[in-house]
Amino acid sequence: MSIAAIMVLACWFSAYQIAKLDSSKPSKKADPHAAQEAFLLEWYKNTSKAEASFENGQLVTARQLIGNFLYLRKKKGFEPNKGMDEVLTYRSYYLLGKIYDLLEDSYKSCQNFLKAKNTASNPYRYDRRELEGFIERQFLKLKEQGMGGLIDETRKALKPVNQKWLDSVVEIAADETAIDVTPDGETIVLIQTMEPYSGWVKFFHDSGAIKELIHYDHGQRHGHYRSWKIDGSVASIATYHKGKKTGLNPTFGDDGKAYNIPMYRDGKLLEPRKGYE
Numbered sequence: 001m002s003i004a005a006i007m008v009l010a011c012w013f014s015a016y017q018i019a020k021l022d023s024s025k026p027s028k029k030a031d032p033h034a035a036q037e038a039f040l041l042e043w044y045k046n047t048s049k050a051e052a053s054f055e056n057g058q059l060v061t062a063r064q065l066i067g068n069f070l071y072l073r074k075k076k077g078f079e080p081n082k083g084m085d086e087v088l089t090y091r092s093y094y095l096l097g098k099i100y101d102l103l104e105d106s107y108k109s110c111q112n113f114l115k116a117k118n119t120a121s122n123p124y125r126y127d128r129r130e131l132e133g134f135i136e137r138q139f140l141k142l143k144e145q146g147m148g149g150l151i152d153e154t155r156k157a158l159k160p161v162n163q164k165w166l167d168s169v170v171e172i173a174a175d176e177t178a179i180d181v182t183p184d185g186e187t188i189v190l191i192q193t194m195e196p197y198s199g200w201v202k203f204f205h206d207s208g209a210i211k212e213l214i215h216y217d218h219g220q221r222h223g224h225y226r227s228w229k230i231d232g233s234v235a236s237i238a239t240y241h242k243g244k245k246t247g248l249n250p251t252f253g254d255d256g257k258a259y260n261i262p263m264y265r266d267g268k269l270l271e272p273r274k275g276y277e
Contacts, residue, residue: 039076040084043069047091059099060263060272066092082121090119090126097134103265105239105247106145107224110138111158145223146200146215166226170213173200186243187219196220205230217242241266 050065070092078085093116100109113135120126139151149168150159159165179201180191188197196219203212209230215223220243227235233256239247244267250258263270 036076036078036085039072039078040088043073043088044084047088047095050095051091054095054099058272059102059265060270062095063099063263064272066095086119086121090116093119094131100247101134101138103239103247103263104141104241106138106141107147107150107158107161108247110135110142113138114157144217147224161224166213169200170202170210173202173213176201176203182219188216189219215240238264 046065046069050062053059053062053065070089073085073089093112097109097111097113097116100106100112103109113131116126117131117135135156142148142151146169150161150165151157152159174190174197178191179188179197180194181188188201189195190197198217198219199215201212201214201216202210203214205211207230209232210228211230212225212227214221214225217223221240222242223240225236225238225240227237229235234252236249236251238245238249245264246266248261248263250261252258
């Protein structure tokens with residue numbers, strides 16, 4: 001065998017041994033603390049973008065930005081702490097509360113303000129007076145919208161919108177046969193008095209199954225709206241403010257899931273900022 005061939009073989013063997021040794025070394029595990037710190041940095045940047053979007057009136061974008069990172073935080077399973085994680089969680093829920101407040105969705109707004117409040121290990125770290133003011137305002141609005149039964153006055157908390165609550169509302173709601181619509185089609189009135197109606201109204205499918213549950217204030221849709229398919233499954237959910245659709249408007253498919261949930265404000269469909277992904 002020539003010297004050149006021996007040298008080539010020796011080089012190959014050395015490279016092979018080095019590669020073998022490298023592959024046999026235990027791989028360095030990613031530092032979970034470093035990973036969490038990197039995530040918190042990105043979350044901080046994202047939250048600042050969301051707050052700027054909110055200030056510019058880009059409510060869809062702000063909500064998407066906040067929602068994405070709250071989801072990632074939960075998915076990654078990082079342990080909550082009293083440092084930056086708490087601050088960013090508080091800011092996220094607080095901003096969502098303000099977004100839904102502008103959209104006149106008092107239940108979701110209050111829900112998120114309460115989450116922000118419960119996040120704070122030290123309530124004096126944040127503006128408690130402002131936060132409590134937001135919560136109390138949502139409680140008042142919920143009462144105006146016929147949803148006062150969802151408020152736990154003792155604990156200053158919200159009860160869930162569940163079947164038990166819906167059944168109780170359907171039971172007290174005025175039957176569609178007791179109301180009429182003005183010639184312009186914009187105001188609901190009681191047939192008996194012809195006065196604009198305030199309260200819940202229920203509508204039915206021809207089969208007798210519940211079709212719609214709508215809250216009115218002085219003859220206009222104001223508050224929670226829910227519709228059902230003939231099989232009893234939920235068809236759509238919406239919120240109205242003084243007769244105009246506002247907030248999220250999910251429509252549910254046959255699988256019971258909602259996709260591409262649109263957002264409205266003052267009756268107008270809101271779009272995300274162009275270029276946002």
